[in-house]
Amino acid sequence: MLTSDEQALLATLDSLQESLIERTADLVRIPTVNPYSGDASAATEAPGQEWITRQFERLGARVFRVPVPPDVYQRGGVIGPPDRSWEGRDNVVAEWRIGSGHGPTILLNDHMDTVGTEGMEFDPFEPVIRDGRMYGRGTSDTKGNMVAGLTAIEAFLRFRPQVNGRILFESVVDEECNGGGAGTLACCLAGVRGDFVIALDGSRGTVDTGCNGVATARVRVRGRAGHSSVGESVNAIDKAIVAKGVIDAFAREHRQRFPNCMVNIGVFRAGTLPAIVPDMAEMQINLSYDITDAEEARKRTGHWGGALFRARFEKALSQLSKADPWFADYPAEVSWIKDLYPYRCDPNDPLIRMAAQAATDAFGEPVELKPMTAWADAAHLARHLGVPVAGMGAGTPGEAHTAHEYVVLDDLVKGAKAVALTIHRFFVGWPFPGAGKRDGES
Numbered sequence: 001m002l003t004s005d006e007q008a009l010l011a012t013l014d015s016l017q018e019s020l021i022e023r024t025a026d027l028v029r030i031p032t033v034n035p036y037s038g039d040a041s042a043a044t045e046a047p048g049q050e051w052i053t054r055q056f057e058r059l060g061a062r063v064f065r066v067p068v069p070p071d072v073y074q075r076g077g078v079i080g081p082p083d084r085s086w087e088g089r090d091n092v093v094a095e096w097r098i099g100s101g102h103g104p105t106i107l108l109n110d111h112m113d114t115v116g117t118e119g120m121e122f123d124p125f126e127p128v129i130r131d132g133r134m135y136g137r138g139t140s141d142t143k144g145n146m147v148a149g150l151t152a153i154e155a156f157l158r159f160r161p162q163v164n165g166r167i168l169f170e171s172v173v174d175e176e177c178n179g180g181g182a183g184t185l186a187c188c189l190a191g192v193r194g195d196f197v198i199a200l201d202g203s204r205g206t207v208d209t210g211c212n213g214v215a216t217a218r219v220r221v222r223g224r225a226g227h228s229s230v231g232e233s234v235n236a237i238d239k240a241i242v243a244k245g246v247i248d249a250f251a252r253e254h255r256q257r258f259p260n261c262m263v264n265i266g267v268f269r270a271g272t273l274p275a276i277v278p279d280m281a282e283m284q285i286n287l288s289y290d291i292t293d294a295e296e297a298r299k300r301t302g303h304w305g306g307a308l309f310r311a312r313f314e315k316a317l318s319q320l321s322k323a324d325p326w327f328a329d330y331p332a333e334v335s336w337i338k339d340l341y342p343y344r345c346d347p348n349d350p351l352i353r354m355a356a357q358a359a360t361d362a363f364g365e366p367v368e369l370k371p372m373t374a375w376a377d378a379a380h381l382a383r384h385l386g387v388p389v390a391g392m393g394a395g396t397p398g399e400a401h402t403a404h405e406y407v408v409l410d411d412l413v414k415g416a417k418a419v420a421l422t423i424h425r426f427f428v429g430w431p432f433p434g435a436g437k438r439d440g441e442s
Contacts, residue, residue: 005428013152055150103164124136213379269282
């Protein structure tokens, strides 16, 4: 049952529904495609960060910026893509002091960047509302969640609660497109902290309590170049197809052990002209791994991550000569673009349970507490801050990164209510005895 204060809070949010939808559309209209998207839509988060700065300031926040240091991956203990630039791509952090400002801090986190737009079925930056859905790049992942969190804070501030503490909201860069959560990692390293975190990169129906690790491999296979009219050349594409067969076999075995850990060849490149036999082919592969791999790696190597998992993949590729003698003289080259660790939070942690109940009350049906199969910035927050992290949101399951991305407007409103209730109950219920326990390394 909702208390009278909670009913008043949700009534306040109901009065903001129209602006919630309008502001989501406004943000979707601003291209914030990650500059490393790999397609012609590559841009920058900067225009979106300027927009969210104005929104934060409109709500009376103290706003500051957190740059991403050039050595962020090394300092954060992860493998990340080399030669990444964050010039002009600062994180934006807002702070609201509630009451005296002395008390617990709740931290909200969401990323501003989106994936590219190649192949989308409509104008990605001109949101269309149809049948109760808003279509556009970022509606589901994760601009809708960004504005839902912002609207939840606005409702909470208008409600004028008699509590003390702080609310922080991070709008971060470089979560997508192999960025490895560089923006969130930079905020963690800069000392932005909370006693509890809401990671707003989630979907309706669940509260995320963890995520898989993910490693991205680059596999290069050699051939022998020549003119296409001469039969003495060796086509690198043919050899790459052999390598793909070994990768597929690795993926099948991996999925048998860990059904929620996917392997995907997302990039295949080769050749320059039809008249030239290509001498090099490249594949880039995302490989999700289970937390048990990270736990075993910590025991054996002292490092939390995918070292042992990566070694298994490398071993599989090192045996390509069994499938084709060509690889005895020209072995495949395996390198790693990124390795991002998994995390888990205790689903029975009082703060996690509180967030789950808030989402249940807001959506009108029970939500599921479980780790997400993809990777998310929440891993950095849990590991570096050492506090419970609840992945929450209103994204539509299965719509992130698709050619027809959309968010259900009713879910957007309910997602904002879930966050508003969570913020309210966090302050009213603090301290939460027994909070902060973690499952494994987080």
